[in-house]
Amino acid sequence: xxxxxxxxxxxxxxxxxxxxxxxxxxxxxxxxxxxxxxxxxxxxxxxxxxxxxxxxxxxxxxxxxxxxxxxxxxxxxxxxxxxxxxxxxxxxxxxxxxx
Amino acid sequence: xxxxxxxxxxxxxxxxxxxxxxxxxxxxxxxxxxxxxxxxxxxxxxxxxxxxxxxxxxxxxxxxxxxxxxxxxxxxxxxxxxxxxxxxxxxxxxxxxxxxxxxxxxxxxxxxxxxxxxxxxxxxxxxxxxxxxxxxx
Numbered sequence: 650x651x652x653x654x655x656x657x658x659x660x661x662x663x664x665x666x667x668x669x670x671x672x673x674x675x676x677x678x679x680x681x682x683x684x685x686x687x688x689x690x691x692x693x694x695x696x697x698x699x700x701x702x703x704x705x706x707x708x709x710x711x712x713x714x715x716x717x718x719x720x721x722x723x724x725x726x727x728x729x730x731x732x733x734x735x736x737x738x739x740x741x742x743x744x745x746x747x748x
Numbered sequence: 749x750x751x752x753x754x755x756x757x758x759x760x761x762x763x764x765x766x767x768x769x770x771x772x773x774x775x776x777x778x779x780x781x782x783x784x785x786x787x788x789x790x791x792x793x794x795x796x797x798x799x800x801x802x803x804x805x806x807x808x809x810x811x812x813x814x815x816x817x818x819x820x821x822x823x824x825x826x827x828x829x830x831x832x833x834x835x836x837x838x839x840x841x842x843x844x845x846x847x848x849x850x851x852x853x854x855x856x857x858x859x860x861x862x863x864x865x866x867x868x869x870x871x872x873x874x875x876x877x878x879x880x881x882x883x884x885x
Binding site for chain 2: 705
């Protein structure tokens with residue numbers, strides 16, 4: 650968890666509908682996508698945090714975020730807007746997993 | 749190593765060493781299915797004559813199969829898996845030895861964590877750190 654101040658250049662939120670929440674496979678998908686961007690990217694289950702580094706697989710999986718949680722993303726950097734858009738899209742598409 | 753530009757160089761490879769071939773194969777399946785095929789991956793396990801065990805020869809072959817210019821991270825289960833892996837690393841040619849690490853992490857979880865990190869083009873040191881971060885939590 651990281652509560653260091655950030656001046657995000659992009660934010661977005663999305664509700665997790667995937668049956669098991671942010672568990673093993675969704676966590677891997679989310680982390681891999683986050684790592685494909687240069688921006689610093691974090692998420693939290695509340696707009697006040699605590700914020701989790703979206704590029705850390707151990708921290709993402711460790712967050713044990715359940716189904717129904719509204720995930721708040723914030724990103725800082727050149728590709729922040731694209732990063733938030735892509736991550737929100739991934740969650741909306743149920744992490745592109747069939748089960 | 750030449751330039752280390754993300755995605756131009758092959759990703760760090762992962763080797764899984766267990767006393768049980770079933771565990772090693774199963775852990776490798778998890779990495780393939782969860783992480784994808786962007787990471788060189790090999791596994792070995794079992795004694796040469798069948799049954800539980802590990803052996804240096806098979807570990808060397810697995811390192812070779814998963815070889816990447818970015819290096820190889822080895823995940824082991826217990827005792828002999830670790831000592832035989834250390835021995836295999838010792839037997840590698842000089843130019844490869846420095847690019848192979850044995851992670852101090854649980855074999856299944858560590859392999860998935862290391863594989864996820866490796867799939868993003870991270871360095872060997874970052875891959876090892878992520879696998880070992882599990883233990884620090």
